[in-house]
Amino acid sequence: MANNGKExxxxxxxxxxxxxxxxxxxxxxxEAEIYEKNAIPGGECIGWNRKGYxxxxxxxxxxxxxxxxxxxxxxxxxxxxxxxxEYAKIxxxxxxxxxxxxxxxxxxxxxxxxxxxxISPEDEAEIKKFxxxxxxxxxxxIPAKKPMxxxxxxxxxxxxxxxxxxxxxxxxxxxxxxxxxxxxxxxPVLQSLMCDYLPRDYxxxxxxxSYATMADGNGMIPMGASLQMSLRxxxxxxxxxxxxxxxxxxxxxxxxxxxxxxxxxxxxxxxxADYIIPTVDTNLLFNKFIPNSYMPKELKAAYAxxxxxxxxxxxxxxxxxxxxxxxxxxxxxxxxxxxxxxxxCDRMYVxxxxxxxxxxxxxxxxxxxxxxxxxxxxxxWKSLSKEEYEQVKVELTLKVQKAIEKAxxxxxxxxxxxxxxxxxxxxxxxxxxHGSYMSFITTPEGKPVRLKGKLKGIDNxxxxxxxxxxxxxxxxAVTSGKFAVQRILKSEKKSxxx
Numbered sequence: 001m002a003n004n005g006k007e008x009x010x011x012x013x014x015x016x017x018x019x020x021x022x023x024x025x026x027x028x029x030x031e032a033e034i035y036e037k038n039a040i041p042g043g044e045c046i047g048w049n050r051k052g053y054x055x056x057x058x059x060x061x062x063x064x065x066x067x068x069x070x071x072x073x074x075x076x077x078x079x080x081x082x083x084x085x086e087y088a089k090i091x092x093x094x095x096x097x098x099x100x101x102x103x104x105x106x107x108x109x110x111x112x113x114x115x116x117x118x119i120s121p122e123d124e125a126e127i128k129k130f131x132x133x134x135x136x137x138x139x140x141x142i143p144a145k146k147p148m149x150x151x152x153x154x155x156x157x158x159x160x161x162x163x164x165x166x167x168x169x170x171x172x173x174x175x176x177x178x179x180x181x182x183x184x185x186x187x188p189v190l191q192s193l194m195c196d197y198l199p200r201d202y203x204x205x206x207x208x209x210s211y212a213t214m215a216d217g218n219g220m221i222p223m224g225a226s227l228q229m230s231l232r233x234x235x236x237x238x239x240x241x242x243x244x245x246x247x248x249x250x251x252x253x254x255x256x257x258x259x260x261x262x263x264x265x266x267x268x269x270x271x272x273a274d275y276i277i278p279t280v281d282t283n284l285l286f287n288k289f290i291p292n293s294y295m296p297k298e299l300k301a302a303y304a305x306x307x308x309x310x311x312x313x314x315x316x317x318x319x320x321x322x323x324x325x326x327x328x329x330x331x332x333x334x335x336x337x338x339x340x341x342x343x344x345c346d347r348m349y350v351x352x353x354x355x356x357x358x359x360x361x362x363x364x365x366x367x368x369x370x371x372x373x374x375x376x377x378x379x380x381w382k383s384l385s386k387e388e389y390e391q392v393k394v395e396l397t398l399k400v401q402k403a404i405e406k407a408x409x410x411x412x413x414x415x416x417x418x419x420x421x422x423x424x425x426x427x428x429x430x431x432x433x434h435g436s437y438m439s440f441i442t443t444p445e446g447k448p449v450r451l452k453g454k455l456k457g458i459d460n461x462x463x464x465x466x467x468x469x470x471x472x473x474x475x476x477a478v479t480s481g482k483f484a485v486q487r488i489l490k491s492e493k494k495s496x497x498x
Contacts, residue, residue: 006031009488010263010273012250012289015043015430016080016474017279017465019233020481023078025277026240028485028498034242035263035271037249042230043430044437045474050418053366054358055318058226058437060330060351061210061219063142063475069218070144074478079236080222080229087220088355093211094330096196097407101189104328107215109134120187127190130208133172136165137205137212142475146496147453147483173204175444180204196332196347199312199372201443206471225358253278253289253461260461277484279465279477282451283433294455298447306375308446309470311436313378313423314370315340317400320416323354323365327408335403340396341377350404366418369400378423378434393420439472453480453487462487 009025011018014036025032040046047056064071065087075081093105103119106112113131117124139162143155173181181204182194198207213219222229234244249266253276262272278285283303286295302309330351337344352367353359359366373381384392397420405412423435430437442448449470453463464480466472486496 007274008033008272009275009277009485010035010271011277011279012253012263013043013279013465014038014041014234014244014246015279015465016045016230016233016477017481018043018277019230019237020074020078020478021277021279021464021484022237022242022244022481023233023240024482024485024498025488026237026242027077028489028494030275030485030488032237032242033271033273034237034244035248035250035265036244036246037266037431038429039246040227040230041234041244042227043477044426044432045226045230047225047227048419050318051320051416052361053318053320053364053418054225055366055368055419056225056227056353056359059221059229059474061214061221062229063213063219063473064144064478065220065222066216066218069141071142071475071479074144074482078478078481079232080478086223088223090221090329090355092328092330093214094197094332094349095328096189096193096332098189098192098332098334103189103193105193105211105214107217109215116190120185120190123185123187123190126184133169134208134212134215136169137208138216138218139163139166140169140209140212141218142479144475144479144482146486149452150486150490150496169205169208173208176204177444178202178204178207181207192332192347196349199310199374199441201310201441203442203444206442221355223356223358225356228358250289255290255458258457259459273460275460275462275488277462277464277481279481281431281433281465282463282467284431285463290458290461294457296451296455298449299451302440302446302449305446308443309440309449310374310443311378311434311439312441313373313426313432313435313437315373315396315420315422316368316370317397317420318366318368318418319401319404320361320364320418321352321367321411322414323360323363325352325354325365325367325408325411325414327352329353329355333403333407335407336399338371338396338399338403340371341373341380343374343377345371348400348403350407364416367404369404371400373423373435375434378427381422381424381435389422389424393422396420433467439467439476440470442471453483 008031011034022032045058095104116127179200182191260276332349354365426432426435451468462484464484466477
């Protein structure tokens with residue numbers, strides 16, 4: 001019990017889930033403290049500066065920007081968004097260039113349909129079906145009022161009415177991978193288009209939902225970069241009276257008689273708590289903070305079968321290039337095969353950030369690339385000595401630069417290297433399992449991981465964070481923070497309306 005008579009919630013991790021949990025804890029009348037191992041808030045939702053340029057690490061699109069959605073209300077409550085938030089003026093999801101042909105997924109579905117049919121008339125029927133099912137997928141909105149384990153019959157009836165057509169999407173695309181789905185198209189460029197954005201092993205419906213989010217105006221990009229959004233949430237937390245401690249790594253959660261009494265910090269000090277909300281990577285939670293015996297069986301099964309439950313990361317490089325470079329915000333290109341880790345890649349994206357002044361300096365804008373990395377690639381990076389690691393990064397950066405210059409000759413002599421980072425960067429900074437910046441990939445073979453917010457055997461510990469529900473990401477993180485506080489309120493037989 002805190003000195004002021006309020007019960008104290010201690011939150012481990014100052015990322016999006018931790019900040020959200022903190023805000024909702026304060027709104028619910030608790031005292032809240034956040035302990036973060038790094039020097040700034042945000043976790044994965046950050047950026048950093050190199051040579052005076054800002055590099056963004058997170059938001060490609062933010063689900064929940066449409067004002068009539070439950071998720072928007074959560075983003076607004078935690079201070080991430082407001083009714084006057086400005087968004088980047090972007091009119092497409094991404095473009096694919098393959099064998100000299102370009103195909104684009106516009107936010108305007110009719111425009112997409114017309115252009116794709118013009119590219120491949122023989123695929124007209126499949127294209128029209130794709131567009132129709134993306135339209136159905138707009139109904140897939142993330143419920144954010146309360147966790148589903150607290151739903152009643154009325155909640156399910158309401159969801160059924162609002163998502164009347166979405167079961168068709170799940171039936172048609174819920175059990176096939178993007179690689180399989182792409183074969184329904186005859187055109188090579190359309191096959192590439194369907195497989196470029198998400199890993200090929202992903203379930204096809206995940207991709208349709210992602211595109212639908214953009215097309216529905218529910219996936220815009222807030223101006224000002226990812227770190228600024230995290231800082232807005234930090235401000236909201238502090239303004240409500242919360243305390244956040246930086247450079248305060250946690251060594252373990254202290255358990256006494258099946259009760260979490262507090263946390264022990266890496267500096268040896270003890271912090272007592274009435275409730276604890278760990279928002280960290282579950283691999284860290286169950287292999288360092290608390291005994292592995294508390295790990296739920298569905299999570300153990302996922303870690304045991306990485307082929308069914310892969311984790312995804314990337315080898316990424318950032319450059320500065322002239323503002324005159326204008327090939328679209330996100331473009332996937334053919335490249336000469338590059339071996340990165342254990343896999344050989346012949347596709348890569350180039351994302352231009354000139355849509356926001358934060359990423360522009362002296363007439364140049366930041367562009368970033370990413371080559372997908374999986375679990376076995378992480379093992380490759382992990383096996384390298386420090387010298388080998390730095391050398392591999394240099395060699396791969398040069399290959400990436402040549403690939404960009406080959407695809408876009410106007411960039412020759414204009415690219416200025418800013419930074420390169422790998423799966424090990426995410427492991428070091430965020431304790432991320434296999435360097436993954438999201439949770440487990442949703443594949444046709446694996447059952448989606450959905451953890452209950454309460455652990456069996458520990459009375460006052462409630463889970464939050466993107467690893468509580470595959471495939472993770474910002475919406476899972478922010479809602480999980482709210483849900484953890486609601487579960488505490490329910491345990492105390494109090495109203496969960498916060």
